[in-house]
Amino acid sequence: MTRKGIKNKSMATQKLLFFVGFLVMAAIFIYSYSQPKLQLSLPQKGNPNASQRTLLHSKPKIGRDVLSKNFRLVIKVLAYNRLESVSRCLESLAKADYDKDSVKLHIFVDHFGIEEQGKSAVPIDVDRLQAQWLEAWWPSSDDEFAFIVEDDMVLSPLFYIYLRALIATYYYNPENYSPMIYGASLQRPRFVGGKHGNKLKVDDHTRLFLYQMVGTWGQLLFPKPWKEFRLWYDMHKSKGIKPILQGMVTNGWYKRMREKIWTPWFIKFIHTRGYYNLYTNLLLERALSVSYRDAGVNYGKKVGPDSQLINSSDIPDINLWEMKPLKLINWYDFCFQKVLxxxxxxxxxxxxxxxxxxxxxxxxxxxxxxxxxxxxxxxxxxxxxxxxxxxxxxxxxxxxxxxxxxxxxxxxxxxxxxxxxxxxxxxxxxxxxxxxxxxxxxxxxxxxxxxxxxxxxxxxxxxxxxxxxxxxxxxxxxxxxxxxxxxxxxxxxxxxxxxxxxxxxxxxxxxxxxxxxxxxxxxxxxxxxxxxxxxxxxxxxxxxxxxxxxxxxxxxxxxxxxxxxxxxxxxxxxxxxxxxxxxxxxxxxxxxxxxxxLDMWLIDDELSCTSIICHQS
Missing domain, CATH: 3.90.550.10 (Spore Coat Polysaccharide Biosynthesis Protein SpsA; Chain A)
Known part of the structure; x- marks a missing residue:
């Protein structure tokens, strides 16, 4: 390597170390000041201002008493080189109400190079976003859950209380538990993956529904399906199998971006297993997690918030905490066709x-x-x-x-x-x-x-x-x-x-x-x-x-x-x-x-249809 190459690599390393150091110091400062139970390492003393963020009487009745004593939720923040984005994200996490629970925060910073005369001084792995998602979490038990947050997101102060209530209702309550549910997304549902599928629309009285599509802007992952997926992914990757699923919009994404993204892999797995994701319907483009869609792998330039963030449960037109029995919740496939x-x-x-x-x-x-x-x-x-x-x-x-x-x-x-x-x-x-x-x-x-x-x-x-x-x-x-x-x-x-x-x-x-x-x-x-x-x-x-x-x-x-x-x-x-x-x-x-x-054998080696076929209803 030439002296210039060594110098460029050294500069890139210094830049990365500076960013990570700044991030850690910012996180410690934010959480030391405003959030007693969101931990980077050890629990801290109580915060007398915590009750001012969310009214206690507005919290759902279901919660800690239904959970396993081993229940634990880990927040995984996936960051790159967007300092403004990650600071905004961490600030929203700091303002959230954790109801005196101890919640672990893990920040994953992807490496990045520096630009010099239009060329990258340090090669950048193209599959790092995929790797961040896949390597961020391996459940330590069936009572550990992960909430994945990309750095250009902002979370509602109520997000943790809401997730805890969802877990209590649809994971720990045996009457509402289904092994077909792999998690829950807090983003506003707005995308139908199947080509020529139905419009994504549910009635205004529905607060929760099940939909096969994964939501990457605030996705809660249940431990058992995620373990199953990771093993499935490793096996298919080692055999050189590609996550091609004809009839899906995401199939085009994969052809363009290849291993930069992870969602086509997960969608193929979901299709094979027949799994579903919980989604909210909070009306008026409201959500408990919002993506600012900053410039990065998915967007060439900043687009702005995709939804209106809910900052209080005092919402006159909906009951935020309504969580009906599972038998009363509707299920929808990739075409947004209702499934009975x-x-x-x-x-x-x-x-x-x-x-x-x-x-x-x-x-x-x-x-x-x-x-x-x-x-x-x-x-x-x-x-x-x-x-x-x-x-x-x-x-x-x-x-x-x-x-x-x-x-x-x-x-x-x-x-x-x-x-x-x-x-x-x-x-x-x-x-x-x-x-x-x-x-x-x-x-x-x-x-x-x-x-x-x-x-x-x-x-x-x-x-x-x-x-x-x-x-x-x-x-x-x-x-x-x-x-x-x-x-x-x-x-x-x-x-x-x-x-x-x-x-x-x-x-x-x-x-x-x-x-x-x-x-x-x-x-x-x-x-x-x-x-x-x-x-x-x-x-x-x-x-x-x-x-x-x-x-x-x-x-x-x-x-x-x-x-x-x-x-x-x-x-x-x-x-x-x-x-x-x-x-x-x-x-x-x-x-x-x-x-x-005769082109009439329509299943793969896992006995799943090789294509998603939508017929509008």
Missing amino acids: VHRLVKKLDELETVLSSVHEQKRVVLVSLFRIPDAIVRNLLCQFKKSSIRNYILLGEKTNLLEDLARRGHATIDADQLLDDMTRVGLVDQKFSKVPDFMEALVYAHIIKKSLLLNYSIWLTKANIIPTEAIFSSESYLKNDAILLETDQQLRTELLYLKSSEATIQLMSNVLVKLTEKTTSSVIGDLPEGEDIFGFQVRSAITRFNFRIKLIDASLMTHVGSYTSNSSSKTSSEPVAKVLFWPPNKDTDYVKERLTA
Whole structure:
């Protein structure tokens, strides 16, 4: 290194040391003067003026008494070379009310070089902002929380009391706790990450809601999800995997800024896990944390405050401390589409509520998941999302997959618990519920009959079938009482539609009678080779009833192995395939290979959709 280079490096080091030294001295002065419990190192004596900052009677009732005795919140300030910004930030932290709690403050100052004749004297790592976020915190326990503050932010005097109340309500209260919540943002919500998503708007009576998007201007992090993310990040980084999530605005950010920013990584993780963040709705562009959007990595020049800072809880038009039970709070995905979580039917009486939440013009699609691999199921759901098919209910055995799908907002039916309930109330004889084929047939019949009685028309399909056209909503089909496939003059029920009517209700009643009037061995003995019990009984009953049946030519149902991208061409003389199928026991790798060739394999190695697809509502 030349003497000039050594001199430049020395000057940069001196500048950095001066900035850090000034910052430490400023912080010590500010906190020694005005805040007894915000610690750089050791607790200090009380401040007689603390009560003047926030009225004690305005604090929420929930607080320290609900928290664990090991509860600890650490404030992490991420700073660079913006002395005015960080001074303003520290001053706002100093003025906050900590209610006699001991709160640790950690200040992270990124290194920076000096400019000489348009060139940087010391190289600057481009990923330092990302590294600041990722390296700032590793939870020491499940009772330690981090509040991340960038240096161009200002905090409300009430921010700590509010965060403490949130933690008490939605982390320590078991009735409101959900492992799906990774933290809370105090910034004003204003950004929808999914391209072509809905406008970010909630009603004026809502104070809190859950939204998948992370908020970097005042983000509270819960310990367990953050640990999970850091391990996930390290694993993906070591394998050279990029945080690409098609359909997200942040995907463009990553392509431009690469490893300067950390949010695309966290967003990809959130999408994979199905996690959510708490947000406030304080009206009139008000917030408990405000970014001044000073010039830096994200902004080329100073923009100014993004919101109006709340300095007092004495707000006549809202109750700042309102924190409703979790079951009353709305959830929104990256498209700001409302998500109805935990819709899991375990009793026949619960079916009506779920039907009403999914129907489209009183029509629903019942999807059988029996003996279908997880990857096939999740890929089908991505297909449904792409095709904007929303009126479906998933039916399967009690598995971790079914519970996870319900948690993520898919309407589901637990066949095992449903059958137990029907056995308990006398709808099903216990001797039939022990035979798997009978179990499926009975569950199908009871769900379909119940749906028809509630005036819902219903499709029955299986997860090894993918529609290539909108057959579930085609009016040319749905005017008929029933729709079935026809192969060699034989009726098949791989794709079945029943319109709600007296005739179809009578048909399902007949099926149930036939299922229960014989012994299991005699019913199974009557089956033709390769037939399933439910399909055989439906087809037998249909031949005894005289109502309009629409038969779909089975040539329109194409095996995935023989389907090509040209098969759907309208110029082809061949029949246009409306559904793809494969045997349920077909190897997953084979199905993946075929669907990949058709651009219809839409999940990644973690079984998450590779794209966020928004349909405005």
